[in-house]
Amino acid sequence: MTTPTPVLFIDDELAMRVSVTQWLQLAGFAAERFETPERALDRLSPDFPGILVTDVKMPRMDGMAVLARALERDADLPVILVTGHGDVTLAVEAMRRGAYDFIEKPFAPDHLVAVIRRACEKRRLVLDNRGLRRRIGGAAGIEARLIGVSRAMDDLRREVLDLAATSASVLIHGETGAGKELVARCLHDFGPRAAKGAFVAVNCGAIPDSMAESELFGHEPGAFTGATQRRAGKLEHSSGGSLFLDEIESMPLALQVKMLRALQERTVERLGSNKPLPVDLRLIAATKVDLLDLSEEGRFRADLYYRLNVAELHIPPLRARAEDIPLLFDAFVADSAAHHIRDPRPLDADDVDALQAHDWPGNVRELRNLAERHVLSVGRSSVATLLRRRPVGGVGGDGAAARALSDQMDAFEKRVIEQALDRCRGDIKAVMDLLDIPRRTLNEKMARHSLDRARFLPRG
Template identity: 50%
Template structure:
């Protein structure tokens, strides 16, 4: 598990979220600010709706964003209900919690219909306020994250990566795309290595599409062919070449003339035919089974494997000369567990894809569900994630039951939190103050988490 690839779950597209409190009663305003401060919820307090609207319209420093509004209903000048109606007109989409000492059930229902997130009647305890604000911030954080995911998908689509093949902002994916761009136009064989479900065929298709070759992309899984028909399927045969060969068959290599031949699971190719493939690569010609005619071929070979071909060649299970011919330009496709920061992006893409396919509404995932997804190891890689997304869209799985992680949600969240803190400490060279800023946490809170999780700064003596 690579903690360096995980993004902070507490971060959002807009940065650290703060609360705007609008209350004309100075004493109550001070009490509310104190309750929110004690809960580590950043708050800005003003005494009127007019001042609150001005604060919301003013630009915020980098790394800050408004997360929620708490407003008294009865205010001098504009009241809280009018404020609630004006926010959308100013292009602001924020959860609004209304507070009043003069409300009743009818007013609460009407306020909720107008779009209020919650309604609190005076007198109320600090716990009630904090609990409502936390839920509002979680909702806003999720909304911002969804907006950010949509924007990232649009940027990737604009850059020619909208097919879902090479989605991802992780450093390993950016490196892979850069290598594909460099290798695509070159007439060189490429060996694509990666685990099952990591996207090896999608990498091959991306190479073909960027190569400029006008012929077809022809894909063949070597493990799916019985050895008895392998030679005929790949190299072709003449009529009468063997019993049952009633007519000539053009093999996959010829079919890929002018294009690309992709051989997946090439480790399954029979040894007797590996030498024949090597001859095609070296001489650019082939002979169909049952024929002496030499046929010139121009197709680019891309091969993929999920095993260590060098180790196989050392044991004689794979031809070493073919391995070294293919290994001139190797590409490694990273497993999903090594690029976990791409999980939200991929999940959003596949949920949208499934929603369009099945004509259903894509489900919205909560931060807790996303944390569970981030903590999962994804042994089936992108293919497993895609299947999970489609099942979720079809309503076949409850979000909390889709993945079988041991230990329950608390254990999963602790696991994610540990990875995030380890990442921040590593990036900040063990300096807790800098790590706290990176994680957008008070330093005392981070020290408490370090103690609870049994972690420590990488640099001794840090204060």
């Protein structure tokens, strides 16, 4: 079961304290009531896992003073003000000073709960980010490179470290922008070859066919017009280390034959030479398509595929690990802010909603681009606004506008249930409580989305 989020409620009226805390407890929060602010403020610490809700008009210390004292303890703590009709102007001023939101009396209990849920989610994200920064700042390990708290990223990091210790060829599968080169670099950097040789990256799709053989295998003087001096190719240059061939599906068929021979013989011959040169390299290839399908169409050699595919890694698309999106975005914002000498801009609840509702066809590369635009945007545009301004002909338009609304709703529902299963570690009762749905409904939705509870159970 997940631990209920603490909500500290301050109000000098007993009836209000009792009714609000009872309602919040029924809604699943660990609500506590306080007549005066001092005891509530004593509960606060920089990593307090909950939020603070306070009345504005109180005899000993008003809500503005409570807000200032709370933000001294933690500038990111969500503080919600409960105001009377005449206090709205004061509440708006409090929001300028850092309050999360305000609620005007009389209020509907459901509205209060909805605002508090959003504030608690923001608090959880802030604390997740802090934990991530501590891990990144405290070590140069793989968690500092492959960022994420999702089960999918935990599995990927474990698989990378396991394969990094070997010299086996690895084929990396992933969509455009998913981070295939970063994973390849980790395979090299966290293995023994990092101390012996270089990591050499080649994008096969970016090399003209006429230059591909020379680029990969090198050439001797006079091998072709313009070849005035000897040049080592990428295979030779990566000897002792690792060679990464991105978009391997773009390699010309004629060159695939020579590549297969080089991998089998562990030698290369420069263009214009008959002398074989020994090479000791680890080959890492990446593709965004199914190479077996290409081989059946005669566009990729099956024998080369089996030589490359000794071990496989699959990088999950960003949309399949939505819980990692705010953490990654925050890390990219911090990097971009430091690069451009700007203050990093924090996310609000609407920003988080926009990030997690988007489909991310460009994956991590698209997210990094959005983070930089967020840092540089004029007029402090919201994340949702920046997403709507994506270039025409680029990655998408208004989210996934080309997709049917029903498809988008299904995809969002699946992500929400996946996140709940992951957060509750496969505990169905906890998921039912978290999502507030009956067991039969949850079972039907899990079956419709092909979600297996066993995937989310703790490993023994």
